[in-house]
Amino acid sequence: MEKQGKAVSKDQLYGILETRNIEHVQFGLEQRFPTWYGSTAYFQLSSRKLGVRDPDGRLSSRDLAHVGNKSAKIKVETQLIQKSNDIWLDTLYVCEYCFKYTDDASELQQHVANCPHRRKGLGRLQYRSPDLSIRKVHGKQHTLFCQCLCLFTKLFLDNKSMYFKVDHYDFYIAYEAQTNKPMAFFSKDLISYQKNNLACILTLPPYQRRGLGTLLMEFSYKLSIREGLISGPELPLSPFGLVSYLKFWSSLVCNQFIKGNLSDRGRVSLDDISQATGMRAGDILQTLKSLKCLTTRNEISLHALRQWTKDNKRHSGTLINDDFMILDD
Numbered sequence: 197m198e199k200q201g202k203a204v205s206k207d208q209l210y211g212i213l214e215t216r217n218i219e220h221v222q223f224g225l226e227q228r229f230p231t232w233y234g235s236t237a238y239f240q241l242s243s244r245k246l247g248v249r250d251p252d253g254r255l256s257s258r259d260l261a262h263v264g265n266k267s268a269k270i271k272v273e274t275q276l277i278q279k280s281n282d283i284w285l286d287t288l289y290v291c292e293y294c295f296k297y298t299d300d301a302s303e304l305q306q307h308v309a310n311c312p313h314r315r316k317g318l319g320r321l322q323y324r325s326p327d328l329s330i331r332k333v334h335g336k337q338h339t340l341f342c343q344c345l346c347l348f349t350k351l352f353l354d355n356k357s358m359y360f361k362v363d364h365y366d367f368y369i370a371y372e373a374q375t376n377k378p379m380a381f382f383s384k385d386l387i388s389y390q391k392n393n394l395a396c397i398l399t400l401p402p403y404q405r406r407g408l409g410t411l412l413m414e415f416s417y418k419l420s421i422r423e424g425l426i427s428g429p430e431l432p433l434s435p436f437g438l439v440s441y442l443k444f445w446s447s448l449v450c451n452q453f454i455k456g457n458l459s460d461r462g463r464v465s466l467d468d469i470s471q472a473t474g475m476r477a478g479d480i481l482q483t484l485k486s487l488k489c490l491t492t493r494n495e496i497s498l499h500a501l502r503q504w505t506k507d508n509k510r511h512s513g514t515l516i517n518d519d520f521m522i523l524d525d
């Protein structure tokens with residue numbers, strides 16, 4: 197499996213590419229799906245071969261290995277998949293436990309059988325429900341794992357540009373309880389001047405639209421509220437980030453007005469809403485606009501909030517159960 201070396205060029209650090217350059221990801225032995233965005237960061241730019249130089253300066257690339265296609269199991273939003281003739285690699289083989297990668301199918305097979313991450317997830321347990329656990333992994337301590345996770349994320353997030361400098365980030369990873377497979381994660385910048393509660397979030401394609409993104413967003417607010425912060429995610433949000441956050445923020449706001457601390461108030465200020473939800477003023481305003489609940493006299497129409505709750509029953513409750521929280525520090 198490829199290892200990330202320390203001697204990487206600035207171009208490779210950013211990895212931005214207009215079009216997709218890897219066609220598919222073979223994720224573990226079972227899952228295969230198309231990428232959404234391109235990334236140069238997996239490659240040596242001069243040869244377009246997989247791999248960066250290892251710390252001793254040795255190249256760790258291999259010739260492209262093609263294997264028989266398994267039918268794609270995952271349906272991804274097709275509008276996101278740009279058509280491109282400039283494919284550098286047909287299939288990137290990625291370990292679904294540790295995110296190490298190769299262009300050789302047999303190498304992945306050998307690796308998965310022995311991957312040490314199969315038995316136990318990294319980091320400290322923060323949350324454990326019958327279905328999933330959330331573990332906190334320090335970028336500084338588990339550098340290679342976090343770098344590989346960030347490289348993988350770039351294939352599904354256009355404006356992502358942090359892969360190698362993971363020292364100042366914590367990664368909160370949601371693992372499936374039965375299989376111990378990572379399903380989703382968010383990163384948190386430990387020296388965020390804006391005091392963001394989340395830097396980047398990804399639900400791995402096979403696990404999307406099951407509520408995991410919402411669950412992690414809720415968890416990130418639990419953490420920032422516990423720190424006494426009014427907070428929110430790093431901006432700008434991606435299109436999917438925006439649609440998911442607006443759903444989540446709408447449920448936070450509606451719940452507070454309908455059955456929470458704001459339900460018996462005649463007048464509320466933005467600050468009151470911030471205190472009740474843990475949300476920043478800008479995010480609250482954006483949410484109120486998207487809920488179309490502001491009247492011309494700048495009053496909030498409770499009718500509009502009740503209607504939203506009725507139309508979005510699936511989003512009216514909380515997903516994190518406080519009894520399952522195991523926060524350490």
Ligand SMILES: CC(=O)SCCNC(=O)CCNC(=O)[C@H](O)C(C)(C)COP(=O)(O)OP(=O)(O)OC[C@H]1O[C@@H](n2cnc3c(N)ncnc32)[C@H](O)[C@@H]1OP(=O)(O)O
Nearest residue numbers: 396397398399404405406407408409410433434436437440
């Ligand atoms: C600060 C930042 O990091 S911004 C970057 C955000 N990350 C990305 O864009 C990476 C790629 N995208 C993803 O990983 C995922 O789409 C995420 C993390 C944004 C959402 O994760 P998911 O686990 O799929 O979210 P979840 O299942 O909780 O969906 C919540 C709601 O968001 C909306 N939503 C999420 N994905 C979609 C989609 N593909 N199409 C339309 N609506 C969507 C829906 O309203 C959904 O609720 P519903 O399923 O009841 O209709």
